[in-house]
Amino acid sequence: MEVVGARCLMCGKTYQVQEDHKDYRNLVAQEKEMPTFICDICNHRVRYESDEQRREKKPL
Numbered sequence: 001m002e003v004v005g006a007r008c009l010m011c012g013k014t015y016q017v018q019e020d021h022k023d024y025r026n027l028v029a030q031e032k033e034m035p036t037f038i039c040d041i042c043n044h045r046v047r048y049e050s051d052e053q054r055r056e057k058k059p060l
């Protein structure tokens, strides 16, 4: 399986992204030595935080 090295914009970690990952094509399309993406961990964190904010805004 093909892999591409990519850095997460949020946590700064580098990952070997496999070609079955949803962002793989985007990473290759960037044509950079170290393309950037949002890793799965940060994706989950963002989703969780936006859920929290929505809950706070909900009227009582």
Ligand SMILES: [Zn+2]
Binding pocket: 008, 009, 010, 011, 012, 013, 038, 039, 040, 041, 042, 043
């Ligand atoms: Zn990350």
